[in-house]
Amino acid sequence: MSALPFIDLKAQYAALKSDIDARIQRVLDHGQYIMGPEVKELETALAAYVGVKHCITVASGTEALLIALMALDLKPGDEVITTPFTFAATAEVIVLLGGVPVFVDIEPDTCNIDAALIEAAITPRTRAIMPVSLYGQVCDMDEINAIAARHGNIPVIEDAAQSFGASYRNRRSCGLSTWGATSFFPSKPLGCYGDGGALFTDDDTLAQAAREIRVHGQSARYTHTRVGVGGRMDTLQCAVVLGKLMRFDWEIEQRLRIGERYQQALAELDVERLVVRPDRNCVWAQFTLQVNRRATVQQALQEAGIPTAIHYPKPLHQQVAYSAYAKGQAFSHAERAAAHVMSLPMSADLSVPDQDRVIAAIRTIINM
Numbered sequence: 028m029s030a031l032p033f034i035d036l037k038a039q040y041a042a043l044k045s046d047i048d049a050r051i052q053r054v055l056d057h058g059q060y061i062m063g064p065e066v067k068e069l070e071t072a073l074a075a076y077v078g079v080k081h082c083i084t085v086a087s088g089t090e091a092l093l094i095a096l097m098a099l100d101l102k103p104g105d106e107v108i109t110t111p112f113t114f115a116a117t118a119e120v121i122v123l124l125g126g127v128p129v130f131v132d133i134e135p136d137t138c139n140i141d142a143a144l145i146e147a148a149i150t151p152r153t154r155a156i157m158p159v160s161l162y163g164q165v166c167d168m169d170e171i172n173a174i175a176a177r178h179g180n181i182p183v184i185e186d187a188a189q190s191f192g193a194s195y196r197n198r199r200s201c202g203l204s205t206w207g208a209t210s211f212f213p214s215k216p217l218g219c220y221g222d223g224g225a226l227f228t229d230d231d232t233l234a235q236a237a238r239e240i241r242v243h244g245q246s247a248r249y250t251h252t253r254v255g256v257g258g259r260m261d262t263l264q265c266a267v268v269l270g271k272l273m274r275f276d277w278e279i280e281q282r283l284r285i286g287e288r289y290q291q292a293l294a295e296l297d298v299e300r301l302v303v304r305p306d307r308n309c310v311w312a313q314f315t316l317q318v319n320r321r322a323t324v325q326q327a328l329q330e331a332g333i334p335t336a337i338h339y340p341k342p343l344h345q346q347v348a349y350s351a352y353a354k355g356q357a358f359s360h361a362e363r364a365a366a367h368v369m370s371l372p373m374s375a376d377l378s379v380p381d382q383d384r385v386i387a388a389i390r391t392i393i394n395m
């Protein structure tokens with residue numbers, strides 16, 4: 028049997044081809060490749076979807092996090108509380124601005140930052156809290172916002188690169204704190220055909236700052252009122268996301284259904300499933316389990332034509348680039364997760380027979 032794709036982007040394009048092709052052609056015809064009309068159109072659509080006042084599209088998810096911190100005027104030596112169990116970009120942008128990432132361990136069952144540990148990490152230098160809604164499940168945003176409010180309204184940036192479309196207490200990821208930052212990297216729940224990202228806020232001043240930072244700090248053409256970056260999302264990628272929005276609600280429903288089906292089918296096996304809290308959902312940017320003998324399980328699955336991935340094999344406090352910031356601290360839950368997590372094929376277009384094939388292979392291998 029042939030190998031399954033880890034994420035089936037080709038099936039998604041086949042389903043949306045005529046609409047996406049037409050939108051791309053329109054951009055090629057009007058020729059406004061930078062800041063063309065599709066940019067504003069997408070920002071308006073996404074702000075309405077999330078339920079916030081402002082959406083600012085940017086060049087990537089990393090750029091979104093960077094610009095969010097720049098708009099907050101992060102200064103060298105400022106501390107930002109975050110999780111060690113995330114993609115490196117989360118801590119990278121803090122360090123790029125001279126800031127200090129302060130790591131706090133995760134909850135073992137959700138793999139999201141443990142909100143109960145945040146307060147003890149706050150110091151007079153804490154300038155922001157940057158939780159990550161990992162795997163597509165929003166972290167404890169209300170608890171985190173309450174802690175931030177108690178300590179002089181510390182800004183909270185949700186790294187929602189994996190959770191766009193997820194809901195939390197009848198609200199949406201990206202619209203839950205000072206800033207929401209997401210990514211349109213192709214494999215994310217809402218992806219484009221290259222790099223892209225977006226920032227969300229209700230704060231007019233921060234939104235204006237981010238719009239200026241995105242274009243080299245210009246408040247008007249050739250008027251540079253602050254230091255910025257070349258951080259725009261190009262018109263073609265905005266057109267692609269507009270096309271993908273046409274069936275995004277359906278895709279989210281599929282992801283929830285497929286995730287639930289995995290959860291139930293794997294319930295009786297000796298694997299640890301992610302716990303999804305009852306007041307939110309998980310859009311499964313990755314469908315991730317924790318398994319023993321991971322390398323053996325991965326190898327056997329690969330032989331059965333089933334690709335897997337590890338998000339992430341090493342927590343940031345153990346990475347050469349970031350270990351100095353951990354000052355020798357151990358984060359045992361992050362370390363344990365890094366040693367056991369394994370993600371399975373997941374996409375809105377994963378068919379029932381293909382999913383059954385994954386489930387059957389895992390059953391056989393885990394019970395061996």
Ligand SMILES: *Cc1c(COP(=O)(O)O)cnc(C)c1O
Pocket residue numbers: 087088089090113114116117159186188189210211212222223224
């Ligand atoms: C993907 C990702 C990013 C970075 O997004 P890019 O668009 O690839 O720059 C940041 N944080 C997390 C948690 C991510 O998964």
